[in-house]
Amino acid sequence: MSGMLDGRYSRQELFAGIGREGQERLAGARVLVAGCGGLGTVSASLLGRAGVGFLRIVDRDVVDLSNLQRQALFSEEDVRLARPKAVAAAERLADINHQITVEPRVADITPASVRELVGDVDLVVDGFDTFEGRYLLNDACVERGIPWVYGACVEARGVAMLVVPGRTPCLRCLVPEPPEPGASPTCDTVGVLGSATHATAAQQVAMALRWLVTREVPQPAVMVSVDVWEAHAGRLEVANEPGSRRCRCCVERRFDFLDAPLPPAAVLCGRSAVMLRPLSPARPGLAALAERVRGLGDVLVSEHLLRLRSGALELTLFADGRILVKGTGDLTEARSAAARLLGV
Numbered sequence: 640m641s642g643m644l645d646g647r648y649s650r651q652e653l654f655a656g657i658g659r660e661g662q663e664r665l666a667g668a669r670v671l672v673a674g675c676g677g678l679g680t681v682s683a684s685l686l687g688r689a690g691v692g693f694l695r696i697v698d699r700d701v702v703d704l705s706n707l708q709r710q711a712l713f714s715e716e717d718v719r720l721a722r723p724k725a726v727a728a729a730e731r732l733a734d735i736n737h738q739i740t741v742e743p744r745v746a747d748i749t750p751a752s753v754r755e756l757v758g759d760v761d762l763v764v765d766g767f768d769t770f771e772g773r774y775l776l777n778d779a780c781v782e783r784g785i786p787w788v789y790g791a792c793v794e795a796r797g798v799a800m801l802v803v804p805g806r807t808p809c810l811r812c813l814v815p816e817p818p819e820p821g822a823s824p825t826c827d828t829v830g831v832l833g834s835a836t837h838a839t840a841a842q843q844v845a846m847a848l849r850w851l852v853t854r855e856v857p858q859p860a861v862m863v864s865v866d867v868w869e870a871h872a873g874r875l876e877v878a879n880e881p882g883s884r885r886c887r888c889c890v891e892r893r894f895d896f897l898d899a900p901l902p903p904a905a906v907l908c909g910r911s912a913v914m915l916r917p918l919s920p921a922r923p924g925l926a927a928l929a930e931r932v933r934g935l936g937d938v939l940v941s942e943h944l945l946r947l948r949s950g951a952l953e954l955t956l957f958a959d960g961r962i963l964v965k966g967t968g969d970l971t972e973a974r975s976a977a978a979r980l981l982g983v
């Protein structure tokens with residue numbers, strides 16, 4: 640082997656489905672990884688190693704010890720320093736592949752922000768852990784005609800599907816309404832294996848790379864499922880004509896989730912945690928606030944966040960004004976703790 644094939648992408652360029660030309664397309668591609676947890680970290684890792692030229696990684700949370708069992712790209716030091724997942728993942732990827740551009744965003748993906756986040760990318764990879772997020776992403780991508788790769792994983796099983804607006808069914812074609820919050824199992828309630836998240840994200844990324852290189856849509860569209868514990872993988876074929884269904888989203892073009900008002904607070908399902916969203920756009924002065932609250936408990940401050948541990952509660956104030964309260968699933972208690980301890 641000699642010449643170009645000795646390089647970083649040689650084994651991928653030898654693969655007939657990609658080749659030199661495909662590799663150049665990947666170098667020019669822009670991908671959003673929406674959520675950087677079990678699926679998002681593995682997706683970001685594989686996409687970055689594969690040489691996708693631009694990755695935007697968006698996540699609202701901080702690396703937690705319980706993430707390390709399955710989430711690629713993170714370390715114990717990220718837990719100790721309470722580093723935001725998007726930032727930790729971007730820095731690790733910069734060590735792995737300096738030829739690509741990675742843009743971390745520590746933010747919530749909301750009806751107000753999603754259009755801007757998806758607006759300038761070629762494809763989105765779903766790394767969400769909530770249906771709320773996926774239906775919002777489906778609306779935004781169908782509205783803008785941007786392909787996205789659905790992925791979901793709990794216990795030992797996962798599913799993945801490429802959605803290309805106008806050419807394949809969308810998420811709402813298949814499941815018109817999201818399940819009630821708390822009605823379906825999540826990795827916080829029934830657990831999840833690292834093998835399962837890796838297998839699911841690996842499938843998502845293969846679908847993403849294939850689309851970026853070929854622009855081909857499988858006929859008929861397929862949903863892939865895998866169960867790593869039962870050693871089973873399968874594919875469900877779904878009709879490709881979105882027009883044959885009465886889909887509110889891709890046929891009637893009603894974007895219910897984009898139009899929905901953002902609740903000022905949310906109980907994070909399956910976890911003892913509440914997310915409070917800022918009512919005003921003012922950005923908090925984290926360093927000054929850290930000085931004020933130092934007597935109230937253990938304080939950690941960085942350019943991205945302020946964390947205060949006090950009694951059984953842990954409050955994290957992010958630079959964008961969001962507050963994550965862990966240790967309670969009660970909205971009123973979370974609000975009063977934020978007011979009492981942080982004065983916000």
Ligand SMILES: [Zn+2]
Binds near residue numbers: 810
């Ligand atoms: Zn549809």
